[in-house]
Amino acid sequence: MSLLQRIFVLNVAVFVLAGLVLALTPATVSAEIARLEAVVLLAVLAAVSAVDFVLLRRALAPLRRLSGLMEEVEPLHPGRRLSTEESPAEIRGLTAAFNRMLARLEEERRSSVERSLTAQEAERLRVARELHDGIGQSLTALMLQIDRVAKDAPPPLRAELASAREATRALMGEVRDVAIRLRPEALDDLGLHDALAALCDRLGEQSGVAVGLTVAPGLPELSPQAELVIFRVAQEALTNTLRHAGAETVELTLALGDDDALTLLARDDGRGVGDSVPGAGIQGMHERALLLGGHCALSTPAAGGTEVRLTLPRAAVTAA
Ligand SMILES: Nc1ncnc2c1ncn2[C@@H]1O[C@H](COP(=O)(O)OP(=O)(O)O)[C@@H](O)[C@H]1O
Ligand SMILES: [Mg+2]
Numbered sequence: 001m002s003l004l005q006r007i008f009v010l011n012v013a014v015f016v017l018a019g020l021v022l023a024l025t026p027a028t029v030s031a032e033i034a035r036l037e038a039v040v041l042l043a044v045l046a047a048v049s050a051v052d053f054v055l056l057r058r059a060l061a062p063l064r065r066l067s068g069l070m071e072e073v074e075p076l077h078p079g080r081r082l083s084t085e086e087s088p089a090e091i092r093g094l095t096a097a098f099n100r101m102l103a104r105l106e107e108e109r110r111s112s113v114e115r116s117l118t119a120q121e122a123e124r125l126r127v128a129r130e131l132h133d134g135i136g137q138s139l140t141a142l143m144l145q146i147d148r149v150a151k152d153a154p155p156p157l158r159a160e161l162a163s164a165r166e167a168t169r170a171l172m173g174e175v176r177d178v179a180i181r182l183r184p185e186a187l188d189d190l191g192l193h194d195a196l197a198a199l200c201d202r203l204g205e206q207s208g209v210a211v212g213l214t215v216a217p218g219l220p221e222l223s224p225q226a227e228l229v230i231f232r233v234a235q236e237a238l239t240n241t242l243r244h245a246g247a248e249t250v251e252l253t254l255a256l257g258d259d260d261a262l263t264l265l266a267r268d269d270g271r272g273v274g275d276s277v278p279g280a281g282i283q284g285m286h287e288r289a290l291l292l293g294g295h296c297a298l299s300t301p302a303a304g305g306t307e308v309r310l311t312l313p314r315a316a317v318t319a320a
Helices: 003-024 035-059 061-072 089-152 155-182 185-189 192-207 224-245 280-291
Strands: 210-215 249-256 262-268 295-299 306-312
Touching: 003 035, 003 089, 035 061, 061 089, 089 155, 089 280, 185 192, 185 224, 192 210, 192 224, 192 249, 224 249, 224 262, 224 280, 224 306, 280 295, 280 306
Parallel strands: 210 249
Antiparallel strands: 249 262, 262 306, 295 306
């Protein structure tokens, strides 16, 4: 029955009830209403209104259920749809429209995340190239020039030139590090496994934290986009561990999960995320996961520390 029909039938039933009360009981209403009659009339009206209220409340219950379900929809867990069965026609229509709106919003969100991440990666690539080809080359030229000058310089100047050369070399190293952080060359040239290994080595060396890496054998060949998502999530998770966790070890694992989903785990033995507010880094991990229809979750396992779990459906990550 539609909501309109339900409410109409309910109201008719209540009117009939009120009519029956008037017709079948000794109650009367004189042209000039008596005090007792007025009291009886008010009592009957109050009773009828109360019955009406209770019945209407029941009839409108599906609407309340629907808004409760709408509240539960989580932007970070897309794909959830409300069920439409066993509801009046209007509610089914409303639910179906809401589901279609969810689908449109999710698609729009996915594509806008994709646009912004693609733009961000392109910009990083551009800056990394500029650092490498522009500043990097200039520093190399500067070093050669210092070498040349040092050859003919009087001995007292040589020591100073040597330290200028050393400073230039250190600067080149820093520029290279920034360029690698911006865009891991290894990812383009050597693939995900080596890029992750290089990342773990570099971060381990810099921080003194033991960074372990396990990549399960026999993983499917991944698309460049999937490799980039996994690399960036690993990079953020490890950086967070080094920055916030006060951990001694962190273990990175890439493997196929039980449900054939590709799973990246980063587990540290630090202080745990607790209820700290997610910032741009954690938000970025979620968005990159959503880009491939996957999911990223941070938790504190029973043993303590922090676990970042990235799950990507296999179909979305394999190379075409
Ligand atoms: N591995 C971790 N151990 C402890 N706390 C963490 C860890 N990862 C993240 N956090 C907490 O979550 C917060 C948000 O992280 P994030 O979104 O990456 O922002 P940011 O790193 O810029 O602070 C951090 O400030 C930190 O308090
Ligand atoms: Mg961070």
